[in-house]
Amino acid sequence: MLVPLTAEEGSSRPWALLEMQGELERKDGGSLEEAFDVGTLSVSSSGSVLLTIGYHQLEGKRVELKKPFAVLDRTSSEEGGSTGFKVIGVVREKILFKARPRALITKPGGK
Amino acid sequence: MSGAQQVRLAAGQPRTLAYANGIRKDLQLLEVDEELLQELLTDGLCLKGAADEEAVLCSSSRTFAVKSVETTNLVLLVQQEAEGASQAQPAAALGSQDPNVQPTPPGQLTGLATQLSKNAGAASCAPVVACAVVGAHLELVPAGPRLHQLDALLARARYGAEGSPQERAQWGGSEAQAGGSEGDAMEADGGSSGGGYTEGELLERVQCSARELRAALAERKALCLDGRYCLVDEGYQGMLLELVLLTAVEHGWPLSRLPGERVAAALQPHGYDPRVTLHCLATFGSLADSSCDGDGDTSGSGEAEASPMDADSGGDPAAAGAAAAAAAAAGTCGSGFFALDEVAVCLHFTRSLLQAQPDWELSDFEEAWQRAVPEGMLPALDMLRGEALLYGGGLGPHGLPSPRRIKHFPLSALPADAPGRFAALFAERARWEWEDLAPYIQSLRGPGQTAEALLLKYARATQQRPTDPVTYSMR
Numbered sequence: 023m024l025v026p027l028t029a030e031e032g033s034s035r036p037w038a039l040l041e042m043q044g045e046l047e048r049k050d051g052g053s054l055e056e057a058f059d060v061g062t063l064s065v066s067s068s069g070s071v072l073l074t075i076g077y078h079q080l081e082g083k084r085v086e087l088k089k090p091f092a093v094l095d096r097t098s099s100e101e102g103g104s105t106g107f108k109v110i111g112v113v114r115e116k117i118l119f120k121a122r123p124r125a126l127i128t129k130p131g132g133k
Numbered sequence: 134m135s136g137a138q139q140v141r142l143a144a145g146q147p148r149t150l151a152y153a154n155g156i157r158k159d160l161q162l163l164e165v166d167e168e169l170l171q172e173l174l175t176d177g178l179c180l181k182g183a184a185d186e187e188a189v190l191c192s193s194s195r196t197f198a199v200k201s202v203e204t205t206n207l208v209l210l211v212q213q214e215a216e217g218a219s220q221a222q223p224a225a226a227l228g229s230q231d232p233n234v235q236p237t238p239p240g241q242l243t244g245l246a247t248q249l250s251k252n253a254g255a256a257s258c259a260p261v262v263a264c265a266v267v268g269a270h271l272e273l274v275p276a277g278p279r280l281h282q283l284d285a286l287l288a289r290a291r292y293g294a295e296g297s298p299q300e301r302a303q304w305g306g307s308e309a310q311a312g313g314s315e316g317d318a319m320e321a322d323g324g325s326s327g328g329g330y331t332e333g334e335l336l337e338r339v340q341c342s343a344r345e346l347r348a349a350l351a352e353r354k355a356l357c358l359d360g361r362y363c364l365v366d367e368g369y370q371g372m373l374l375e376l377v378l379l380t381a382v383e384h385g386w387p388l389s390r391l392p393g394e395r396v397a398a399a400l401q402p403h404g405y406d407p408r409v410t411l412h413c414l415a416t417f418g419s420l421a422d423s424s425c426d427g428d429g430d431t432s433g434s435g436e437a438e439a440s441p442m443d444a445d446s447g448g449d450p451a452a453a454g455a456a457a458a459a460a461a462a463a464g465t466c467g468s469g470f471f472a473l474d475e476v477a478v479c480l481h482f483t484r485s486l487l488q489a490q491p492d493w494e495l496s497d498f499e500e501a502w503q504r505a506v507p508e509g510m511l512p513a514l515d516m517l518r519g520e521a522l523l524y525g526g527g528l529g530p531h532g533l534p535s536p537r538r539i540k541h542f543p544l545s546a547l548p549a550d551a552p553g554r555f556a557a558l559f560a561e562r563a564r565w566e567w568e569d570l571a572p573y574i575q576s577l578r579g580p581g582q583t584a585e586a587l588l589l590k591y592a593r594a595t596q597q598r599p600t601d602p603v604t605y606s607m608r
Contacts (some may be wrong), residue, residue: 024337025180025188027163027173034174038140038211040150040263045207057154063140063261064147071142073150090170091270093210094161107161107180109173111212117140 027094029109037093037111042073042080042119049076071117077126082119090114140211140261149260156263160210162270169273181340183282190273194344197273204270209263277579278341280349281549286338290329292356292409293369329361354416358408365409365416371481373413376400378478378507388473388507390421396471417481418473479512480520487521487541495523495537519544519572522562544573551577555591559607565592566602 052058061075073080093111098104142148165173172178172192180199182188190197335346355362365373380399381391393414397407482505486498493501502512514523517539526537547557558565558573574584588594592605 023181023183026177027179027190028177029174035212038261040140040209040211041204042207044205054152055155056152058152059260060150060152060263062147063142063150065142089164089166091162092165092170092173093265094163096159096161110160111210112170112174113162113210 026106027092027109028106033109033111035111037113039091039113039116040073040082040119041116042082043122046075071119073119074126075123078123079126080119080123081121082117084115085118086115087113146258148258151260151262153262153264157265158267160265160267162208162210162267164270164272181337183338186279186340189276189279189340191340191342194342196276196278196341196345198276200272200274201269202272203268208267210265210267211261212264275581278339278345278349280339280341280345283335283339283341283346283349283353284549286330286335287353287355287362287364290361290363291366292328292358292363294366329356329358329363331360332362335362354412356409356412358406365412367484370413370416371485373400373405373410374417374478374481376403376405377410377413377417382507388478388509391418391471391473393420393469393471414471414473417477418471421470421472475510476516479506479510479516482506483512483517483520484543487539491541493539495539498539522569544576547573549576551587551591555607559592564595564604564606566604570605 046054046060048054048058061073064072064074066072066081069083071082071084073082091113092109093113094107095110097106097108140148169178169192176193179191180188181191188199190199332343332346335350336343339346339349341349350357350362353364356365377391377396377400378388380386380396381388384395384399386392386396391414393411394407396414397405397410400410401407479502483502486493486501486505499512499514506512520541520543521539522542523537523539525535527535542561548554554574554577558570562569571584574587577587578584588605591608593608594603594605596603
């Protein structure tokens, strides 16, 4: 069986990738399937990328990938039902949050 | 911040990270190097594999094994943002320059108040939307082409084989003519046979790239008739070779310079498709003069020269023309001269001797072999590497000298995979010397793999005394 990997105009659009340890959970009872705000991304003055989720903060940095990733989307043609993959983007760098989250401490007793 | 960044983040301008509604989990990440990425973006690549095979990825020239690498990390994908998406509205931009919203000084934690204002700042800016989450990516490992399927397919497409009625029917006109007695029915129709496979059909089923397929077909001496590949049955091919040799003697053509189209024309009345005859010449020899290729002048003079000769020898000039046309159609150069390869021809006769009798006393064999090959050819035992083994010699069980013997042990009958090949080799012989073993393992080497590495993995090397040769035994 042949499964073609094809590209089209705009296939080389750059995509971004964020990688962090563990997984996300929602404490508000919502599901991960629906749209929700995870947290806030910002850059520190030292150039690292910060992701603040509630009272926790992840510190990460931009890492250039050794080899790029092609982002593939499964396609199936209407008639034959044969599947294929279409390149919809290329990832060349990722923002890697390597460390565990750090608690953001406010003033003692100020909560 | 530089424009090359996919997530545009500027100091003092935080952005919200959000999950998209119904975040996708079905996207795949494929790790590719730059070269392959370019090919993917321009020509595309192909995954291949039947239901019971591991899939491989093929470019136009290489084959890769595909490995899925899972991660326990959370990996979010963010689609390229529209230009300007990250540009905060003017108010927010101003807000971010508000002296109250200072970038965090190093080593100092942001207070909750700052966080709140940060969040507020982020709210005024388009969020970074993660549209997919992936749990694994695909990695490519360069691999050799997996050709067993090709061999299985080609084994079913044998030109000139004594086949079952269905197979004969499949072969259509071509088979009937090839086997037939006198062939003036040998016309364009010969090509309409349904046997064999087109390159497209083979590429669809064989796990290799187009370039590797072409190399493999050339290596297997596949015959291409009207764009369909098949193998010429060995028996048929051998018979044809012997006829070619007889014809050469009859016409006084030197074996080092056989005129391709005239040989083909001479055999055509006997029912041999000129294209198959030329293929046979190319299989057992090589085109001696390359100047003819596609050169109108040369091929024209070749034909002109051919006609009177054929007329002399009772041949049909029209047949020569037909042969040339057929040769051109088959993509071979009909007016070229072929030099028969001594090793290939001698090996053919070895095979027919060894097939008739697989085990010979060496001296008898050498005598029979020398008688069998065409005059002027000198068979030598080192031609038999990978085809037959010498054994015996020395003293027999009763102290009598036992004669050296030779035995048929063709590489082509051994399994194609490394574990199977070594098992078959050690079943034949417990200990091998490198000289004998080498021809049987050369073809196992994948890209970048050395024979030493294979031996290290599948065999044990021993040496009785420093002066003895190293022998390899089962691991």
